[in-house]
Amino acid sequence: MHQVADxxxxxxxxxxxxxxxxxxxxxxxxxxxxxNFSHGAFFMLGAYVAYTLxxxxxxxxxxxxxxxIIGAFGMLFEVLLVRPLxxxxxxxxxxxxxxxxxxxxxxxxxxWGDDAVRYPLPDWLAGTFTFAGYAFPVYRDVFLVAVTIAxxxxxxxxxxxxxxxxxxxxxxxxxxxxxxxxxxMPLMFMLxxxxxxxxxxxxxxxxxxxxxxxxxxxxxxxxxxxxIVIVGGIGSFWGAIVGxxxxxxxxxxxxxxxxxxxxxxxxxxxxxVLLVRPRGLFGVExxxx
Numbered sequence: 001m002h003q004v005a006d007x008x009x010x011x012x013x014x015x016x017x018x019x020x021x022x023x024x025x026x027x028x029x030x031x032x033x034x035x036n037f038s039h040g041a042f043f044m045l046g047a048y049v050a051y052t053l054x055x056x057x058x059x060x061x062x063x064x065x066x067x068x069i070i071g072a073f074g075m076l077f078e079v080l081l082v083r084p085l086x087x088x089x090x091x092x093x094x095x096x097x098x099x100x101x102x103x104x105x106x107x108x109x110x111x112w113g114d115d116a117v118r119y120p121l122p123d124w125l126a127g128t129f130t131f132a133g134y135a136f137p138v139y140r141d142v143f144l145v146a147v148t149i150a151x152x153x154x155x156x157x158x159x160x161x162x163x164x165x166x167x168x169x170x171x172x173x174x175x176x177x178x179x180x181x182x183x184x185m186p187l188m189f190m191l192x193x194x195x196x197x198x199x200x201x202x203x204x205x206x207x208x209x210x211x212x213x214x215x216x217x218x219x220x221x222x223x224x225x226x227x228i229v230i231v232g233g234i235g236s237f238w239g240a241i242v243g244x245x246x247x248x249x250x251x252x253x254x255x256x257x258x259x260x261x262x263x264x265x266x267x268x269x270x271x272x273v274l275l276v277r278p279r280g281l282f283g284v285e286x287x288x289x
Contacts, residue, residue, distance in 0.1 A: 005134065007252040013140050015248025016148040017207050021221060022228040023155065023240040024199030030235030031192050034082060035090055037097040040222025041104035042197050046070045046204025047213045048112055051119045059122050067202035074197020075190050082193065083186065101218055108215045119208035144206055151202065155195070156237060164191070227266040231273050233283025242281055 025039045050066035057065060081100065085092045120126075125139040136142065159165040167183050179185055204217070211217070228247055232239025251265040261268075273281060 003256055004253070007256055008249055009134075009136065009141055011249030011252030012245065013144060013210075013248075014252060015245035016145050017203055017210075018224070018228055018244035018248050019241050020148055020151065020199050020203035020206070021225045022232070022244050023152070023237070024196035024203070025225050026229050026232070026234065026236065026240045027155075027159075027199070028193055028196035029229060032189055033090065034193070035094040035097065036082075036193075036196070037094060037222060038077070038101045038104065039097075039196070039200050039225060040218035040220075041101040042070050042074060042200035043204040043207075043221050043225075044108065044213075044215065044217040045073070045104065046201030047119070047208040047211075047217060048108060048204075049201070050205035050208050051117055051213055054119060059125075063202065063205045066205040067198050070201025070204070071194045071198030074200075075194035077197070078190050078193035083189070101222070105215050105218055112215070114215060116212035116214045119213060121209045125209075140210055144210075147206065151199070152241065155199070158195075159237065164188070224266050227270045230280055231266075231270050233280030236280070236282035239280055239282035 021039070021043055024042075025036060028034050028036050028039070046066050049069055050062045053065050054062040077100075081096060082093060085096060121139050125143055128135045128137050129142075130136075167188055224247070228243040229240065230243075231247065232241070232243030247266045247269055250269065251262055254262045254265045277283070
């Protein structure tokens with residue numbers, strides 16, 4: 001039981017990172033219909049930028065600056081590369097973002113090299129605390145979880161309780177009508193893409209102290225992120241949360257049951273969900289019709 005409890009806690013922590021990455025992708029995919037295969041590269045870049053900035057600006061500023069830089073880069077990416085393809089079939093955007101993801105990975109190899117690097121934590125976050133006989137890492141099990149919950153609350157308020165959120169959601173359903181009303185939809189879409197990229201960069205920065213930072217982080221995370229989005233449902237805020245936690249916890253528990261199948265856990269869950277509910281657990285019906 002002690003091992004099971006440890007793995008559940010580890011799964012929740014892992015699920016929090018999954019949620020941040022998947023939510024950013026889900027916002028872009030669900031609100032804009034853009035299949036962004038560069039999202040994993042933004043996650044990777046967030047980790048490297050935070051690692052680079054930390055010795056100069058400190059731990060907390062490096063997290064914020066890394067996320068903000070990746071968010072701004074995402075807006076530039078949308079304006080220069082994605083926007084000209086909006087009137088093309090979705091495959092054009094998929095191929096573009098897949099190609100740019102490969103380019104970003106090679107740029108990272110050129111700048112930071114192929115070797116893994118580590119992002120050291122401040123002393124007060126590097127320790128553990130004991131509760132009910134269990135030892136919990138302060139950063140992984142407390143700080144990371146608390147920050148993720150706070151970010152999720154802020155994003156939910158932006159999407160559901162602000163005029164910007166209402167405009168964005170309306171624009172995804174009938175962009176032409178929103179334009180007629182005088183709303184600048186290109187600006188809204190740029191902000192949406194920036195928000196999704198910001199979340200990817202923040203997730204990468206938060207993951208940097210937990211995982212080794214390597215160039216193929218993008219490859220490791222992008223496929224699983226799409227799996228989480230599909231399981232939870234495209235366009236669903238709560239779907240990203242439920243999908244991320246489910247896959248995070250079950251993947252951790254699989255390490256006790258059959259470790260070689262850990263990497264397959266997400267795909268097994270996706271297959272089972274699609275058999276019962278093709279649009280995902282909380283998917284919006286007819287989103288791309």
